[in-house]
Each structure stands twice: as structure tokens, then as C-alpha cells.
Amino acid sequence: MLELTNVAKMYSNINGERIEAVEGLSLNIEENELVCLVGRSGCGKTTTLRLIAGLESPSQGRISLRGKKVDGPAAERCVVFQRYTLFPWRSVLANVAFGLEMQGVSKKEREAAALKYLALVGLEDQAKAYPPELSGGMQQRVAVARALAADPEVLLMDEPFGALDAQTRNVLQQELIRIWRADQKTIVFVTHDIQEAVLLADRVVVMQGPPGRIREIMDCDLPRPRDRNSAEFIGMCDRIHALLEGAD
Ligand SMILES: Nc1ncnc2c1ncn2[C@@H]1O[C@H](COP(=O)(O)OP(=O)(O)OP(=O)(O)O)[C@@H](O)[C@H]1O
Numbered sequence: 181m182l183e184l185t186n187v188a189k190m191y192s193n194i195n196g197e198r199i200e201a202v203e204g205l206s207l208n209i210e211e212n213e214l215v216c217l218v219g220r221s222g223c224g225k226t227t228t229l230r231l232i233a234g235l236e237s238p239s240q241g242r243i244s245l246r247g248k249k250v251d252g253p254a255a256e257r258c259v260v261f262q263r264y265t266l267f268p269w270r271s272v273l274a275n276v277a278f279g280l281e282m283q284g285v286s287k288k289e290r291e292a293a294a295l296k297y298l299a300l301v302g303l304e305d306q307a308k309a310y311p312p313e314l315s316g317g318m319q320q321r322v323a324v325a326r327a328l329a330a331d332p333e334v335l336l337m338d339e340p341f342g343a344l345d346a347q348t349r350n351v352l353q354q355e356l357i358r359i360w361r362a363d364q365k366t367i368v369f370v371t372h373d374i375q376e377a378v379l380l381a382d383r384v385v386v387m388q389g390p391p392g393r394i395r396e397i398m399d400c401d402l403p404r405p406r407d408r409n410s411a412e413f414i415g416m417c418d419r420i421h422a423l424l425e426g427a428d
Pocket of ligand 1: 191220224225372390
């Protein structure tokens with residue numbers, strides 16, 4: 181469904197030197213697949229996600245969705261960033277309905293859809309609240325509901341739970357899996373947390389760098405719900421850890 185073919189991205193830094201953020205990335209992501217990109221800081225995870233989102237264009241190679249070249253941001257590819265990026269002047273409901281409003285959906289319809297997604301993330305009681313009245317974890321749930329309500333074909337998540345405490349993070353990871361199964365979405369999820377990747381993913385893309393490259397793509401077919409204490413889970417985390425240790 182989503183195809184990256186030999187993708188490279190160069191940036192120039194403030195001294196005018198060229199930085200190769202990623203090189204030679206080739207990856208095919210299937211419909212309804214949940215793929216995690218994992219790797220050390222600076223290995224090009226965010227760059228890869230921004231390229232898929234169309235927020236950056238590749239210096240080389242090609243990215244396509246259902247055979248159509250990605251050449252800019254579009255509603256079919258929606259990003260959830262690490263820090264919730266809600267509109268503080270809009271109610272929670274109006275925030276979640278935003279994408280549908282942009283698509284010209286009627287008020288009644290978009291509010292009904294927004295309420296459905298707020299219920300999915302357990303926040304239907306907060307529909308009338310404003311973002312600054314909510315905790316960080318709640319705001320992040322609203323951001324996830326907003327992305328889901330826009331009904332993108334591909335949901336791109338850049339360490340969306342990275343700023344949350346361990347317990348909230350745990351809850352949101354479980355919720356994401358529940359929603360993903362109920363709603364059938366294709367998700368590309370960036371994390372530097374190996375356990376998070378093994379908990380969520382159908383496939384884990386282990387990246388190395390800089391310059392960012394794919395070290396290995398690992399199938400992660402442990403039965404769900406996954407038990408972090410099982411020997412299989414720990415074994416998979418250890419394998420990824422060893423790959424990252426040897427990665428430069
Ligand atoms: N806008 C930019 N201009 C110049 N260099 C950039 C830019 N964005 C990223 N880079 C460089 O590209 C490389 C990859 O960065 P990227 O943010 O994709 O890594 P990452 O794996 O997401 O890191 P982290 O886990 O720390 O967020 C780094 O060397 C970074 O300094």
C-alpha cells in the first residue's frame with residue numbers, strides 16, 4: 181500500500197554542510213499493518229515519517245501510496261506528533277472535528293463522528309472542555325482522536341506517547357491497539373523504546389545511522405495481548421537491542 185523505494189534525504193546545516201539524514205530506504209507497508217520504526221537518536225526516524233507525511237520531499241527515490249506519488253501533505257496521511265498540537269481556543273469536540281470540518285462535512289455529522297472517537301479514547305465526558313483544562317495525557321488522547329476522526333488511510337505517529345508518564349503511556353498503548361483492531365488502520369509508529377515497538381508492531385523496522393538506513397526488518401508475530409514478561413517478548417527485545425548495539 182505504502183511504498184518507499186531507495187529514498188534518501190539530505191539537509192544542509194547552518195554551516196552549509198550537507199547532512200545525509202536517510203539513505204537507501206526501501207520499505208513496503210501493507211494495508212492495516214502496524215509498523216514501528218525503532219532506532220537511536222539521530223538515525224532518521226522522524227525524517228522518514230516526515231517524508232511519508234509529505235512534509236519533506238526526498239532528495240532521491242520515490243514514495244507512493246497505492247501507486248500514487250506522495251508529493252505533499254494530504255488528509256489521507258495524518259500525523260500525531262510527540263507534543264499534542266491542539267488548538268487551545270477550540271473545545272475538545274471542535275478540535276476532534278477539525279479534520280472533518282476541513283473536508284466540508286456538515287456540523288451535525290462531524291460532531292457525531294468526533295463524539296464517537298472521543299468515546300474510543302475514553303474522553304466523551306470532556307467534549308465541551310478546552311485543551312488547557314486537560315492533563316497532558318488527556319490532550320494526547322484528544323490528538324489521537326482528532327487524527328482518527330479525520331479517517332486518514334495512514335496514521336503516522338512520531339513518539340506520540342514519549343512525553344507521558346509510564347502509566348498513562350501504558351494505557352494509551354493498549355488503547356491504540358484496541359482502536360487499531362476495531363478501526364483497521366495502517367499505522368507507522370516511531371519510537372526509540374524497544375519494548376513499545378515489540379508491544380505494538382506487526383513488523384519492527386530497526387534503523388541505524390546517521391546516515392539513517394534500515395538495519396533489519398523483523399516480523400513480530402507474538403500473540404496479542406502481548407505479555408511483556410514472556411520469554412518470547414523479552415527475547416525479541418534482546419534481539420533488537422543487540423542489533424542497535426552493533427549499529428552505527
Ligand atoms: N531540518 C533539518 N536540518 C538539518 N538537519 C536535520 C534536519 N532534520 C533532521 N536533521 C538531521 O538528520 C538526522 C536525522 O534526524 P531525525 O530527527 O530524523 O532523527 P531521529 O531518529 O528521529 O532522532 P530522535 O530520536 O532524536 O528524534 C540528524 O543528524 C539530524 O541532525
